[in-house]
Amino acid sequence: MHSLPDHYGTLMALWTGVPALILLMSWHLLEGPVINHLLVAQLPAEIQAGDSAQIQLAISKVHNLATGSGLAADASLMPAVSHLAALNERTLLLNSGIALSLCLICFAATYRRIKPELRARTEMENIVNMLLLASSGIAVLTTLGILASVVIEAWMFFQKVSPLEFLFGTTWSPQVALRADQSGSSGSFGAVPLFAGTLLISSIAMIIAVPVGLMAAIYLSEYASENVRKYAKPALEVLAGIPTVVYGFFAALTVAPFIRVLGTDLGLEVSSESALAAGLVMGVMIIPFVSSLSDDVINAVPQSLRDGSYGLGATKNETIRQVVIPAALPGIVGAVMLAVSRAIGETMIVAMAAGLAANLTANPLDSVTTVTVQIVTLLVGDQEFDSPKTLAAFALGLVLFISTLVLNFVALKIVQKYREQYD
């Protein structure tokens, strides 16, 4: 007996539902262009003779009038409007009619095939496989789509600004003249200050997050009693759940002024928006990433290794330093690298606390800006989408994408290698 009654039932359901669903979806995708094409014929002759922008405009007016949201009725468009109403009604009927009949046809066809010798289970499993494949395909295609759009826009940017200037220029001033006679806005797209700022802030963040996170992980996994662990670990993970914008205003309104006052008292010159403030707060934000992942990795070190070390008369301290941490090291490195890619991609804290000034400096008390913040400022507000200024955002995005991709890739490789060692 190769198939159970369930399998026949599921197969029937799949064959009845899925083709009709696919039909409905593709119908909706194609409906718009087809209707618009039909509408063009109904437009007044002088619009039809115009260019495509004019036709587009007229068509959207027709759509607006048909739904009743048009501002003023335009007599010359009325034939098209009534045509659209008729078309809409007809397509709805046609669409439901076809979908329903497809359902019935498929149902009948499958029903006739239901026989003891039909391998319903295999066929059903194949269909389900296809559906699963399609779902994962959506995720992959979306990623590819995003990548393609970033690459294309970045390519357009590099047509206008040379990649060498972008990657090695040291002045970032992404202003583009709107009028030919405008002064002081030649536009300069040297991204080095942004890379340097990103690096500076991420380094400060990692200097905070790695030691604190790692030591917290060691405490949680090796020293904390069951009870402490039960409350401390979720409490630490709450840090990861705080929205970054909250961290941002904490950094901007509490930490940055505090650092400035402290610095001024020590006789240092501190900008009110400093890389240090942003880096510190970002470091705190990243602690749970490091600690939680490292904790998992340290817990995954087999108890037998600890026993082996204790069995030789090693103390807990020696066991942790010389056996547990070395054994967990690849995993810890992986955790740190994931945290770094998180730090590089962080936007809100930096935008609020580190400022927008593209200074090329290694002084953490100065204000700097990062790749992500510049992307935001370049794209916020009304912008032309073909000027180098907005296209620069895509080039920056591409750089960011590639660097975090590389980091993630390396981190995952390391973690994987570690897993193989003990499984």
Added chain:
Amino acid sequence: MQLIENHKTTGIPLSPKAKLSARNVDVFYGDKQAIHDVSLDIGENEVIALIGPSGCGKSTFLRTLNRMNDTIDICNIKGEILLDNENIYDPKVDTVPLRARVGMVFQKPNPFPKSIYDNVAYGPRIHGLAQSRVELDETVEKSLQRAGLWNEVKDRLHAPGTGLSGGQQQRLCIARTIAVDPEVILMDEPCSALDPIATAKIEELIDDLREKYTIAIVTHSMQQAARVSQRTAYFHLGQLIEVNPTDQVFTTPQHELTEAYITGRFG
């Protein structure tokens, strides 16, 4: 099966040349009692085999002998265990030097993720046993030789210990244990993860080690117990049923439970 009421261990549990002596030892995991009133001597330069069906408490008993059970929070121990007539459960005793004197080899080979050299040098280093690099090199070589591994690894001392075969790893763990120069070695089913050839090598090694060390070995294989040990202790449901010279246990067991076990009626 039930516990035997008012049980007294059959045979000769005590020894005139006792190195380690357990006296009236009870072990509890939380509310559950795993060991019931066990008294047993482990004599100097002898190999004693602890046998019995799974869950009979033989591994638990072994782990009480160097306080490895301390790492388990819910584990409680009553009674005395004397090493050279000193109670190792005295609150003043530190587990660090104790475990250097009573080493342990585990069921699954557990080399550290370090080089072969560093695995063996681990113990001497943490206990500060070697004064110089040369001395450490000597200790490592001597331990590997005594564990019968030197010829196989002398050309790759700095290769990772985890890259060795299972049998070699287990001999590495034995070398690691004897590098600290313990007085007693506890072995918890040291061959259960190994093939017959590797097992034979370890058994041979155990026989050699007896000259210098006192060894207690937990094993599931009665043939192994018969091959390597001088005395055999049979555990059943946490009680020590019978202790006698190995030949006698396997030929003319005194207690009916021992007989049932070695003739394969349960286990």
